[in-house]
Amino acid sequence: MNKNSLCSMNDLSVDEILSILNDARLFNSSYSDWQLPLKKCLVANLFFEPSTRTHYSFESAELQLGCKVADFNAETSSVTKGETFLDTIKTFEMVGYDAFVIRHPKTEYFKELEEIQVPILNAGDGAGNHPTQCLLDLLTMQNEFGTLKGLKIVICGDILHSRVAASNKSTLERMGSEVRFCGPEEWERPGYPTMPLDEAVEWADVVMMLRIQRERGATLAHLTKEQYLQRYGLTKERYNRMKKHAIVMHPAPFNRDIEIDSDLVEAPKSRIFKQMANGVLVRKAVLKRAFGFAPFEEK
Structure with missing residues (x-):
């Protein structure tokens, strides 16, 4: 696999994470200050699962950087004829694409793609990894607090099925943050320290809510939407007990009046919504890294 691929946050050292965050910050909302020779680069966005924010923020980043973009549709491809996942990706490599952005429902799908030589940017794999979401979350927190070290973060909701929870836990701990989790007992993960939600909202600097991942089999049929919100969601009463400086985050899509x-x-x-804007900046930085450009220097 190409050395500039990004499949998991474990692919990055702490210094590399900080470098990507710095690049993202320097991109800001404009691309005119940093002219990268990417006009001949072809990027294929291969989404085997539905996506709005990740898909189109990657596409926005690609177009702003001057790349040529192709959007893959599995339903109109040879996948419907029985073509394997590897053969589909290999086809895009052989016809000349320079980088792949891939989302797939299979956890760690990228282990099947070791022979692919062009950079692969993981846009989410099952309940496993979501590195660019993690990076945009880190950027949002770093911009807010100036540092990640010493921050107290609680992640609330469907922990078991969440690739966001998985990517954020290990990375935030490496960056010096303290992370806790809360939600229904059925959705807890071994090794993920929990605390009651009513205690967590008063403890945390960051309260990150997660939706119920129904597409991965998550269900709480014995609870109504209203009951779920009162037991496990961020209500106005809980919001009012948060620290004065604390912030609310959510990877989205969010289900209003549920979580x-x-x-x-x-x-x-x-x-x-600031997280969504930061997603474009992070994905610019990750694409820049994928094509082998050195980190920016501060102007």
Whole structure:
């Protein structure tokens, strides 16, 4: 596999993570200051699962950097004729694409692609990894607090099925943050320290909510939406007990009035839409790394 691939946050050292975050920050919302010779680079976005934010923020980043972009549709491809996953990706490599952005429902799908020589950027694999979501979360926290070291983060909801929880836990701990989890007992993971939600909202600097991953089999049929919100969601009452400086995050898509009260999505402490904007910056930085460019230097 290409050395500039990014399949898991474990592919990156702490210094490399900080370098990507610095590049993302220097990109800001403009690309005119940094002219990269990418006009002849072909990027294939191969999404085998539905996506809005990840797919189109990658595409925005690609187009802003000057890349040529192809969007793959599994339903109109030879996958419907029985073509294997590896053969599909190998085909894109052979016809001249320079990088792949891949989302797939199989956890660690990238282990099947060791022979692929062009960079692979993982846009989410099952319940396993979501490195660019993790990076944009780190950027959002770092911009807010100036550092990740010493931050207290609670991640709430469907922990068992969440690749966001998995990527963030190990990475935030490496960056010096303290991470706790809360949610229904059925969705806890071994080795993921828990605390009660009502205690967590007063303890945390960052309250990150997660949706119920129904597409991965998660269900709490014995609870209504209203009951779930009251037991495991961010209500207005819990929001009002958060620290003055604390922020609310969510990887989205969010289900209003289930894991978070609808009025809180754009409340003063919410950084949910800011996370989406940061996603474009992080994906620019990751694409820049994929094509072998050195880290930016501060101007």
